[in-house]
Each structure stands twice: as C-alpha cells, then as structure tokens.
Amino acid sequence: MAQASTTLGLMFILTKLTVVSTMYLLFIQEDKNMKHRVLRLVAVGVAAVLTTFGVAVGNAVAKDKMVIAVPTFLTGGGAPAFGVPARNGTELIIQAINKGQVPAPYNTKGIAGAQVEAIIYDESGGGAKQVTEYRNKVQKLGVDMFAGFVSSGTCAAITPVAEELKTLTVYATCGTPRVFEELDKNPKYVFRTMSHATADGVALAHYVASKYPSANGYTGINQNYAWGQDSWRDFDLAMKVLAPNIKGSDKGQWPKIFAGRYGAEISALLKSPEDLVHTSFWGGDLEAFIFQGLARGLFKKKTFLMSVAGTAAYRLGKKLPAGIVLGSRGPYGIYANQLTDTPMVKWFNNAYVNRYGTQPTQPSYQYAQAILGAKFAYEKAAAANSGKWPSTDQVIAALEGATFQGVATEVRMARSNGHQGVTDHAWGVASFDKELGLPVVSEVMHFKGDCIMPPDGMDSVTWLKGGMKGAKCD
Amino acid sequence: MVQLLLGWFDLQLIFTILTDGLIYGSYLFIVAVGMTVIFGVQRVLNVTHGSFYAFGAYLAAYLGGIWYEHELPDFGGFVIIFLAAIVVGVFFGILIERGLLKHLYGKDEHIVVLATFAAFLALEGIGLFIWGTDPYFFYQPQMMLGFVEILGMTYDYYNLSLIVLALIISLSIWYFLSRTIWGRLLQAVIFDREVSQAMGVNVTAVFLGTFILGTTLGALSGAAIAPTISVLPGIGVEVVVLAFAVVVIGGMGSIPGALIGSVLVGVVRAAAIHEFPQAEMFVIYAIMAIVLVFRPEGLFAPPAVRKI
Secondary structure: OHHHHHHHHHHHHHHHHHHHHHHHHHHEEEEEEEHHHHHHHHHHHHHHHHHHHHHHHOOOOOOOOEEEEEEOOOOOHHHHHHHHHHHHHHHHHHHHHHHHOOOOOOOOOOOOOOOEEEEEOOOOHHHHHHEEEEEEHHHHHOOOEEEEEEOOOHHHHHHHHHHOOEEEEEEEEOOOOOOHHHHHOOOOEEEEEEEEEEHHEHHHHHHHHOOOOOOOEEEEEEEHHHHHHHHHHHHEEEEEEEEHOOOEEEEEEEOOOOOOOHHHHHHHHHHHOOOEEEOOOHHHHHHHHHHHHOOOOHHOOOOEOOHHHOOOOHHHHHHHOOOOOOOOOOOOHHHHHHOOOOOOHHHHHHHHHHOOOOOOOOOHHHHHHHHHHHHHHHHEEEEHOOOOOOOHHHHHHHHHEEEOOOOEEEEEEEEEOOOOEEEEEEEEHHHHHHHHOOEEEEEEEEEOOOHHHOOOOOOHHHHHHHOOOOOOOO | OOHHHHHHHHHHHHHHHHHHHHHHHHHHHHHHHHHHHHHHHHOOOOOOHHHHHHHHHHHHHHHHHHHHHOOOOOHHHHHHHHHHHHHHHHHHHHHHHOOOHHOOOOOOHHHHHHHHHHHHHHHHHHHHHHOOOEEEOOOOOHHOOOEEEEOEEEEEEEEEEEHHHHHHHHHHHHHHHOOHHHHHHHHHHHOOOOHHOOOOOOOHHHHHHHHHHHHHHHHHHHHHHHHHOOOOHHHHHHHHHHHHHHHHHHOEEEOOHHHHHHHHHHHHHHHHHHHHHHHHHHHHHHHHHHHHHHHHOOOOOOOOOOOH
C-alpha cells in the first residue's frame, strides 16, 4: 500500500515537472534557435517516456500489501443484524487468507502474494456521507478496492462515484436490482457477488406455489422504503405468474423503517382474511414485530413468509416463531450451517463459532464471499500477468463473467456484462431444535439461480410482468 | 334504526381503531410527557430526551436479562422497569442539569437546543460504548401477562396496561401541580421566574427537581417499552422526533395538550393503518402541519405573554 502510494506520488510529481519544463522550453525561454528548442523538446520527451516506463515497471512488480476498504453498519439499527456479522465474517476470512488457512482453492497466503489489510468502517449516515467516505478512502488513503455495503440506498449512491473514480468496488449484500438495471447499465468498476433481491421474491413465490397451493391469499407488512417496496413488488409480481389462484391483498401494511411499534398493524393483519403474510422486515424492526406478534398470538393464526428472518434466527433462539417460512437471501446463514457439508462451510462455521461464540449468519457469508471473489480475481489476473501484480483493468477482466467458489455456494458472474452474480437460493420452515439448542429449518427447497434471476439483459420488472420467460427451472 | 346504524358501521373495526389508537397514544404520551414538563417549566427543548429513553430501555433490558437468566420470580421484571427509570432519571437529571443546562439559562433558546443536541450525540456514543451493538431482549414481562380476546380481536395485557400507566402519570402530574404546595410553587415559577425568585422560591432547586422528573419520565418510557422491542443502538432517535411532534401538536409545555395530542395522533394513525395503510407515515406530520397553520402555539398552549 505504502509502495503504491509512493509510486503514485512520484509519478504525479514527475508528470508535473515534465509539463512545466516543456512549457518553459517551448514558449518562455528566450532562445531563438529553433534547432536548440527542438533538441530540448526531444530530451524532455525522452525523459517523459522514461518516467512513464519507470512507473509502469514499478506497477508491474509484486506487491507486499493491499488495502481493501470494507463498509458495513457499525452503529445504528443495522449494526446487530447486518453490520457486526458482516464485520466478523470479514475479519475472519482476511486473517485466514493472510495465514493461508482458507481451504482450497484459496489455500495460498494473501492475495496474489500480498498481505491484506482491511479498513472496516461505518456505513451509517446516509448516501451523502457515504459518498464522502468513499472519496476519502480512494483519494486520501489510496485503497486498492472496496468490498461490502449492506444498504441498497448506499449502493445506489456509491455506484456512479465508483465508476467516476475508477475504483474496483464489489458489493457484498445490498439487494436492489436498480444498481445495474437503471444506475449503471454498462458497468466497469462495480460488481455484485450475490443475486439481487428479485431472486428472493421469485424463489419465495415458487416455494409458496409448491407448499401452500390452497392458501386463500396473501397480504404483507413491509418497511416503507426502497427495500420493503421492491421486495413486495417482486414477490407480488412473481405470485401473479406462479400462483395466480392465490390472490394478493391491496391493503398491505407500510410502517416507516425503525417505527418499532406495530400494534395497529398487527390488529389489521389479524383482521385480514388472507392466510399468508409477506414481510421483508429486518433488524430491530423484525425482532420488535416478532415480540409484539407473539404476545398477541399472531403467528398461530397466520403463516409468515419472512425474507430476511435468517439474520435474527440465532439471536431470537426459541423465541423465533415456529412455522415461519424463513429466508436468508440465498443458501447462507442457517441454510449453510445446517445443510451444506463442504470443507469450506465446515471450516468457516467452526472458525466463526470458535472465534465469536455464535453461528455465522447471512452477512458473514456474503462479505466473506465478496472477499473471496476479490482473491479469485486478483490471483487469476496475476497469473495471466506472469505472476506480477495486476492492474485494476486486468483484475476487472478476470472477474467479468467468471465463476468462482464462495463460502456457501458457487457464484457465477453471469448477468449485466458479467458484473452481477447469480447464486442458488433456498427457502424452508423454521423451528427450534431443543436438543441442538438452535433454530433449524425443514421442508427446504433449493432453487437454481437461472430459475429465479432475470435473463441477462432484461430488467426484473419487465421479466416478471412478461411471465418470467427464459427462466430455467429444470 | 339502531340496527341499521349498527349494520352501517363495522363495530369491531371502530373498537379496534379506538383501542389501537389509545394504546399508541398512551405510548406517545409516556414518551412525550417528560419533554413537555421540562419545556413547560424551564423553556428548554430537550433533545437529550431520546437518550434518557434509550438509557432507560437499555438499563431495564440489561438488568432484566440478568434477572431472568437467574430464573428469579417473574414479577421482578416490573420492579426493574421502575428501578431503571429512577436510576437513569436521577443520575442523568443531575448530570445534565447541573453539568450543562445551568450554564445556559437565560441564553438564546437556539443555543440551548444545540447544546442538548450535542449532549444527545455524546450520549449516543457513550451508550454504544457501554452496551455495544448487540440487541438486548426483555420480552418476559410482555409474554408472562398473556392476551385477551375482545370482540374477536386479541390484545396483550402488557400493551393494554400502557393505557393505565399513561392515565396514572397524567393524573399524578395533575394532582401534583394543582393539589400540592410544591406543584403551586412550580406553577409560580412557570408563570414568572423573576417574581417567584423575589418571593423566596428556590428556583434553582425547582429547575433541578423538574429536570429530574422529566428525565425520569423519559427513562420510564424507554424502560416500559423495552419489553415490546429489540433494544439496540439508535432507538432514541425516532423517539425524539415523535415526542417533538406530539409536544408541538398539543402545545409546547402543556400536559393536557400532550395527552389530547397523543390520543388524537394515535387514533388517526390507527384509522389510517386499517383503512389507508399507505398514509400511515403521512398522518402524524399532516396533523402537526394543520395544527401549526391554524394554531401555531399548539392545541392547548395559552397565548404567550410578552413582558414589557
């Protein structure tokens, strides 16, 4: 890192000197002899070429340290459910990468030989603050890349800035499809290493159509901002295609985010005739809603479809309502811990539990997945570069359209010109296992990424409204 | 005719809206009354109120967690709620009033608001330092009371008891202000601080006592709500905004105003949730805007007397 900064600084100073010298020789110095002027100009040109060459040589040598900026929620309502598990997953994977302890295919020390330093910083404070933080990390600290971001709002704010500053940025968790469907249709520097939120709604609709074909309808309670609205929209549109006989309510509930009190909403849900209730609540809102609903017998009267309940499952323990349909935004968290038997998941789960005394949840897996994506891309690019440290463009070329192994699942960068990841998904029903002392899932169904993500080049809403043509669900 | 009217109205819906509205209104009143008391006496718009709410909730959840972990008697959770409120209220009441506000009396109200806002941010950081980012759960008092079915709708006793708590608080404050000598002294200070001081009233002690009362009420609201929520960083932020809206609607410093304003907001919001769910966020601030347009001083605040 220090070496890269020094090289960049030297290049900047030499370039300035070259430009100033050229101006002086050509236009300021009072030498009427054209031959002298041309000779001097050639000399300066040679110096400039040598300077550039020298810098190029400096870039091509191996690096001993790289810096990854890792934004996640360290304060505020998003910290317990997302930020802290994400930070833990990041610390764990980076320490293991540096020591060469990650199972194959990642069992080499560091990333392309460089030890990794993570700058984990707070994602709280909204888009404007995060853009400033991002610029600071790039322009003042000269970080090599970013890996992280939980909030869809932050990702929406950061995307154009990442492209402007030409900085490799790998989104780990944020779900909005708008990143590549509206904001950055021709991405270069921005990647996302997991499926976007449309996959959650479509996979859930498949699950409902399969498991609850005789349900009399569904309603919803979602936070009134982008995440809640998009989640409901995708699920609702997918249900219209996959289970048109199960009707959706037009009286879904829309409390504001972090409202914390849901008495009237619970009354409205109890009064509603629909059997099923969809919610994308997360964090403290989800936990408060569950406590208030439990106290009124809500979960005995309705079947809840909770798209991110996996983030709260271990914290709630036996207070997690039995019988809810539980999502983890992919085969992460509880699904990986309980059902995935690969050496990678076994190692990650054991190391996480030993270090933090609790089970890893979806953000732990998703952040580790993004870091592994970076390791994969840098090492692939370095190998193609005769073992020398690759340029950002070479890393981008290596990651575009690639397939790599995450912690819990394979990631195919198969959408949006190879910048949007496609992963499998899983849904099941939660209960508490008294013998294990842990929540568990049963009646699990797995869904292929190509079945639940829109085909390449098509936006989510068009695809859903058009009957999800091109989905490969065999 | 009566049958026709009954057929016209969905009685269960009306009952549900009123009950939901009263429960939410009680919550708003419990949250806002401390802020109103402090503003009414000291003319301090106290943003640190959100911190007292958060610290009350955190201390109750922390102590409650230890209590139930050791399988001690269930009713202890209710004692902890009041104990946490008193400890937080007295400690922070003295700390903030003596350490900060006493240096700002007589200064411009904007400066006082900014100072309490700074203290609020500092206390948020201190809270994070003490309690960390993990959520604290204290659901046992809510769960142990169970629920009741009324007109086909289930309500939990704990949330219904918030209505009783709000009534007890409002009646106690009314009794204190109008039936005790200390309350009359307080009213005298509210009416004219200088004349009260000239008549021998210890205004400093009145201010400190009032601030501790307001702080304790703020902490009590947090401690009482803790069993129904996940106690985590940032819970005080939303509360400040809500409390401020209620205080403005009812009239700055008016306790009856805070009560009526809370119930009004609660019932209108409940009606919106049942009939027009998309308008839920809008109604609280719509009521606030309408009140400010037609009665800028709030529903129940007396017109301000200008001293010459």
